Amino acid sequence: MRQKREWFIERLQSTTTLDDLRAEIFRLRDAFEAEHLVYHSVNSIGEQYAALTYSDAWVSEYTTQDYARIDPVVQGCLRRFHPVDWKQLDWSPKPTRAFLGAAVDNGVGHQGYSVPIRGPSGQFALFTISHRATDEAWKTFRDAHLSDLILLAHFINQKALEIERGSDHIPVQKLSPREVDALTMLASGLNRAQAADTLAISEHTLRVYIESARFKLGASNTTHAVAKALAQGLLIL
Amino acid sequence: MIRYIYGNGLSTYPRLRDSMFADRAAQFRHRLGWDVALDDAGRERDQYDALNPLYIIWERPDGLHGGSLRYLPTTGRTMLGEHFGHLADPVRDPLIWECTRFCLAPGAGGHVSAALMLGGLEVGLNLGLTHAVGVFDARMLRVYGRLGWPPAVLGRDGAGRDAICAGLWTYGPELRAALLARAGVSSEVSRHWYRRAFGDGKLVLAA
Structure with missing residues (x-):
């Protein structure tokens, strides 16, 4: 063979x-x-x-x-x-x-x-x-x-x-430090309230960061965004 | 006993899981002083634990973690590629897996390290892998040597006992007998543990 x-x-x-x-x-x-x-x-x-x-x-x-x-x-x-x-x-x-x-x-x-x-x-x-x-x-x-x-x-x-060159080498979308922070908190198991509390921002502001990160990552929901950010190595847990 | 569990199967064994991450904190952060992050509960988990790695875990009779290691394929993301590139050129090969976070619970006997190496060997031999690469503390070199399966050191950073090393283990069936003896496990029992996780029959990876 x-x-x-x-x-x-x-x-x-x-x-x-x-x-x-x-x-x-x-x-x-x-x-x-x-x-x-x-x-x-x-x-x-x-x-x-x-x-x-x-x-x-x-x-x-x-x-x-x-x-x-x-x-x-x-x-x-x-x-x-x-x-x-x-x-x-x-x-x-x-x-x-x-x-x-x-x-x-x-x-x-x-x-x-x-x-x-x-x-x-x-x-x-x-x-x-x-x-x-x-x-x-x-x-x-x-x-x-x-x-x-x-x-x-x-x-x-x-x-x-x-x-298929290109499809798997799409430039990794840069997340802002705060977006990374927000997703990192969620990825480590905190809920939104706890995450906002830890980052000393309001829950509303947190949601903005999450939505913005979600958009950049092309993710369908928050969980998806966290998963994608993890898979791309954007989060350090 | 040796358990082979993928990351998404860990939730079936919360005590085993939690004690593993706690023991990892004790070893890597507190004993070795590595710069690893701990969560609020004082457990050590990193981004590679989120990639659904395969864990080989020694479970004690009381259900707690006795020792463990973690496997990821080198075709995906690896610690060597992303964090320890200065130690050695990262390997990328379907038949080489990366072994990291070799950890022993405080007070674990020598048979536990042998059992973990045995688990690694069983996986390699059964799946036709050629090598494992890994990053480890220089103190572990003596342990690996004593167990009769020393890695080839690809590179090291630092001096003496405190150095961090990258190494390459070669799989071979001739290693099995000595590891079985040192782990105090019979060939049949080891095979049973492996089969329970990977088949024949129904594939129950959380078993």
Whole structure:
């Protein structure tokens, strides 16, 4: 596999567009003789990009049904960073089993392995391979390719970021010292009244700082703003 | 016992969590005199604790923290990259995780440090990692050496015992037996603790 890996990484080097990348994902799928490969990235401002081998029908069903809500792969890998075999996930709830049934009907393998990726400045991606092997064959396959899959996942991520240059290197919005103070207080668990008290300002003034920071960060609410500021390293706790 | 818990699973174990952050304050602020911030309750938490790191924690029989360390992937934000760049060039590699805040509760025995290193090793071996990087107090070098798994020192700042070091640990299956022996844990039990957190079967990372 090492040769296949190097072959693929070399091919990746010369990839310059997202369409090329998508084509390479198909090539890699064939090289692995797997059912499907999925690369899915969400950057720090919530923009998404996917390169995958699923059928359009399945992608469209997944989106319209909003399966991400119940997909144990998404739920199990979000915010984590160790690779996960689908076997380790909880498929027992009824809606989840129905979802798996729909996935298998659409050609997704019943075996799978997902690699979560944490990129720079809060970027997150998930790389998944799915297979239709027996349990035993799958275990052999997985163990043999574990580190290759992890490395390839990161190479693909790096390439995607490079191609999308800009989207993940947006200049970090500078927050004013007071905005940083306000978010820091909230992040450390104080409520608004306590935060205002600590900073010796009125609650009204505090709200202005929070709203202003929220706007600069492009966050949907206060919690979101705190999370974003933390992820971008703007707060020292 | 060794627990492997992601940050968002800590709330399931408030006593363990709170005693961990209190012990970290005791070690890093009060014993070592590092410039770390404490919250109102006197606990030490930093911005990396907000990134949902993976904690390896030794839980004592009474449910309190006996020792811990913290892992983050080097593809994301790391302390080495953001604060200790003067010690060593920051590493960025999917197969290298950064280990920070290696902490022992006051009075913790030698088996606790061994158990923490063992936990780190189990993670590395099971997930196919190659190395761990970390920033630590020079006094810890002797501890790591005694446990039979010394890091390669990448750089240091300061002199003698008070220096702060950056180091690189190499994972290898040959390290396991000695750490098991020093931790006083059998191979099966250690494997059970790992499996309980990471599968087979249902993935229960807060377990």
